[in-house]
Amino acid sequence: MQDTVKIENIEELRKSLLQFIHNELLPFEKDHEIDAEKEIPMEQIKWVRKRSKELGFYGISLPKEAGGQAISLKGLCVLKEELAKSGAALWGHVLGEIGGPLRIGQMLKIFTPEQITKYVWPVINADQGCCFALSEPDAGSDAHAIQTTAVRDGNDYILEGKKHFISAAPYADWAIVMAKEIMETGGERVTAFIVEKQSQGRSGFEVGNIQIPISGEWSTAELIFRQCRVPASNILGQRGKGLLLGLSRINENRASWGATYLGVAQRLLELSIHHAKERVQFGRPIGEFQVIQHMLSEMATEIYAARCMLYDVIEKIDNGEEVRGASSMVKVFSSEVACRVADKAVQIFGGQGLMKGHPVEKMYRDVRMFRILTGTTEVQKNTIAKELLKK
Template identity: 35%
Template sequence: MDPETRTLLLETLRRFVRDTLVPLEAQVDEQDEVPEAIVAQMRELGLFGLSIPEEYGGLGLSMSDEVAVAEEMGQTSPAFRSVFGTNVGIGSQGILMDGTTEQKSRWLPRIASGEVISSFCLTEPDVGSDAGAVQTRAVRDGDSYILTGTKRFITNAPRAGVLTVMARTGTPEDRAAGVSAFIVDARSPGISLGRPDRKMGQRGTKTCDAIFDHVRVPAENLIGGKEGQGFPTAMKVLDRGRLHIAALSCGIAARLIREAVAYAAERRQFGKPIAEHQLIQAMLADSRTEWLAARSMVRDTAARYDAGEAIATDAACCKLFATEMVGRVADRTVQIFGGAGYIADYGIERFYRDVRLLRLYEGTSQIQQLIIARDMIRAAGSQ
């Protein structure tokens, strides 16, 4: 994206966040619902197609541009970003990266416009971090596959029109090599949804179980037209998704730091603003330093991704550091606000709850640590 267009996009998004989304944060948290009028505005802004190429109706943002957008969306409740987040990331990128020409042409324009919401179905009741242990089965039956199994914590499943489903076409002993990816119309007979999850935070974000009871899926919906490619597809999708979540974390941290500084300058104790007390200053300084380090990591890695470099290890580093960082920043912000930080009226406790999820999805912090360490050991062994 050329600099002038990028600046216009970010300025428009900044106004949308500040003037439209921020005033609705408490309402969305209380009602557990993002108003449909807001979703319509997101469609008009093109937010559902940020990462989808222009030839399919999207904006075709680079990773660096997407990171900048994610930082801006972090300035408000993450529930708003979640509405279009799956279309931008895990719900569309598998089709974009590994889908056939026909699959891309059929689904990507509708995903980019927001006509359909997409969801990514990998996690199961007994399968989370061990993604290679997928138990949902896909059995070939003529020119179709029959899918049976349950997926858990599926973001946007209640809104979804299309699902990217990871299912086992091989044997359990095949582990990851036996997992394939399918594009599934969410209206297909045999699909049912569990009750909406009641969550600690990120209210307004819709998640629930997706249950597949002998769902017939055309063989032409096998992503890439080849069995056993589901796991590599999922891993490629997660590389980009981890950078996006890291950038989102930086945006939320920036919002919290701004709120903490403003409150510390206003709140007085012992005859002066608490911002003049050194222990408060230490918390502010630590937060600013960690935010800057995380943002620098994310922007650098995004630029190298755009340059075609292999960044899987560094994407895991970014996700690990940025999501842990924003948790510490949120904790310090509650501390700076004191009792007020624990009261819902100020909104700080909401962010404290919201950011806790960031260390869990797109791979937990512990999984990121394993990825990073294993890649380091593998690289050392090949020298």
């Protein structure tokens, strides 16, 4: 088991992160007029990657031999909560979650030494970005339905197909691509390939349409493979075991996303509390009205319950316990809590909360995505039920 940061140091890391957020990150975004709902120039993405690397936040959960601090999952979630709560447009790049080392941290043992040198270290060092490409127009929750094919051609494979809704695709220099390998015997198997971005004189994937979701952010896109030649040495892991790469990190991924959801929910609550104290109607602050007090109480209670659930499961993961059903519970509950908190926040802000550009209106759109991303609520409930019935 890898070393983890001592509990007493997590608070110090949190304080250091808050200093960076408020003294550097948010002022940088203000100076450069960065808007989460507009295209963010690559040089600004590179700035936050490099600066976070200098400060030790980028890839902080990686083993020490891989340039990280081997921070526990609990510590990582504490930091993710603070980043999500900050409202920073670049928050997902600080720890390396969007296209950075957190995308591949759980798969380090699967890369060959040559692949680590060529692909992994440039990501760890904040020189390159990557993405994980599984979803397709006809393959979402049903991952086995992928249609992107890989056909052997001498020492290479030829990939054909299209991926969509790929997070961090606009910032990626290479991608881990799930493809249906067509075997010479006539069978099929899902194999993972490392595929570079197309450039002059180099075959690779093309970035297709930027797919802007309800949140308005420009961080998701299509990947297109047209006679894309990939060397056999770029197979990641074992042939036919591609889908296991995603499953190997699924419990930790689902649970840790709960920290992001709670960070957003906490920000909504804090904004609502401030508004309830400042907004005056009928001669007194609206926070003195019982109906507002009840909404705030319900918001805080649900966030508290979700946070207790999150860190209970995170502690079990850190201790090596099986949490397949419990991690899905965290995903379901925390995402739905965020939605209910956002709905109440809009109600408390009234007309202001409906206006385009208001932070509450933006977060209201953000949280609606949470019940679909990283596995829909319905898929999570299937997982929970299967675990219950197994017992």
